[in-house]
Amino acid sequence: MQKKDARTNRRSFLKSSLLLGGLVITQHEPRAQHAPESKEEFSFLAGPYLQTTFANSMTILWVTNREASSWVEYGTSETKLDQKAYGTSELGLKPAGRINRITLERLQPGKTYYYQIVSKELVEFQPYKVTYGPEKRADIEQFTVSDPTKQTVSFLMLNDIHDRPNSIGHLLGLDQEADRDFVFFNGDIFDYQTDEQQLIEHMLTPVTQLFAKHKPFLFVRGNHETRGKFARDIADYFQHIGNSAFTLGPARFVIIDSGEDKEDDHPVYAGIVDFDSYRREQAKWLAEEIQGEAFRRAAFRVVLMHIPPRYSGDAHGATHCTELFEPLFNQGKVDVVLSGHTHRYKIHPPAAGLNNYPIVIGGGPRDGQRTLTRVEMTNQQLNVQLLNDAGEEVGQYTVNRKK
Structure with a gap:
């Protein structure tokens, strides 16, 4: 992976492409946050970076x-x-x-x-x-500005980076296609939340230098973003990190925050979390969302959540997601769920009596296990492609529009 001149990167971006490869970022151990000294020049620490609900x-x-x-x-x-x-x-x-x-x-x-x-x-x-x-x-x-009524939509998904900021540039650099509408970060971008410096160095700076001044990204928490002393502060740095829904082109996108995979009463949380109630609240919201006109009329219904609704083991958070969300996804006739969490990339096709929709799980975070997920759709077809970190296709799935 070679280091590229930032000005060249920027010119190339403005001419033709959303994504740039080869950004090299020095990785530091997180340091405690400290107030800037008064002698320091007033400055921007991060940004500008873009987010949107289209x-x-x-x-x-x-x-x-x-x-x-x-x-x-x-x-x-x-x-x-x-x-x-x-x-x-x-x-x-x-x-x-x-x-x-x-x-x-x-x-x-x-x-x-x-x-x-x-x-x-x-x-x-x-x-x-x-x-x-x-x-x-x-x-x-x-x-x-993306036109909500556009006929084609494409985006990229990254997941389970785990405090390896160089992976962001490397994986995005595997995509050499034309403009994408957005990049989606599907959780566990960090091991745990330490301080503002970690957030800036390991995510905000890479995405800003690569694309986020000009193209938006979306982010939902993984279970690792719920951990650490800074976990209660990270929402301030994003437009939103919880559940939401929006329409873009032929698709209705639904984002679920799957929360922690441990029990709420696990000793490491010292009695100060309530993810069970949080997930139940989202299930109630989802039950209303799938009855809405925007969801029902969409050509495709795409769910993005870190912990998949199945195929991620028997930890409490995973089984709770299956219990709460799988029946609603089936009821709403969801077309695909995009997830991460397991660190083992795989496309699970629909299974009778279980998930009536494919579940795409991205890999990561180590070399050889990392993936870039590419999604492209028209009014008639949705295509998902998994690339490994060598740029080789390791999974593909096509969903045709239901009649």
Whole structure:
């Protein structure tokens, strides 16, 4: 794997492709988070990176090293960023912190937008006087809004990276096709949650350098993201990490957060988790989702969840997922479930009396076990392909639209 010039990567990205290979990232042992010293220059620590639910909107996220007032300037021309957006106000107060999450609404489908993130440091915050420091601006970037009614959709899935950030660039670099609509990270990107630096170095920096300034990614937790002292903080750095649903082209996508695979009363959790109730709440939500018009009318119904609803052993979380979700997937006539967790890649076809749909399980995290999952669909057909980390096809499945 060779190191490529970042500027060359960026030019190639803007010309033709979502994904770039060969990014080399130095892997560090996680260090304890610390407050930046006052002598450090006010700066961006991560981002900008994009996330979305494809409802003609785009969420832009970034992190600064000190508290700031922040906004996004954007428009349909690189030379005229004539619109401005702030984070969501709460109780009449605009956000003023380090972690920024700003959603641009009512965007035009298929239109390219240019944007620039801006942060102005809050040096002193007195009751009746706010003192600002320097204003920091990133480069102008761009993205194109996906048309929800488009006829074809394609995306990539990674899972079970386990704190090996170089794997992100390596696996994405195996894909040499044209533009993808998004990249999906299906859990266990980390071994456990340590601090902000780990989150930035092992995920946010790689995805930003590779594609996420220009193309969105989605992320759902795996069981390892529920562990560690920083587990309760990571949601702040993403648009969402739990269950959600959205429509893009011919597909209705349903994301389930499968939670931890251990029992809630396991000694390692010291009585401060409740994943059983959390999964039951999602099952209730899913029962309503599969009755909705968007789900029923979709040409394909795609579920993404870290722990598969079957074929992942007899640990409590896995069996609870089978108990809660498999009957609903069958009832809703789900077309495919995409998962990870087992570290053994395999495509399980439908099984009578069990799962009436194929279950695709990505591999990882060691060399020779890692996989990239490619999904492409039209109004009539959905194709899934598994590639190993040498770029060889190790699994393929086609689902035809039900009559």
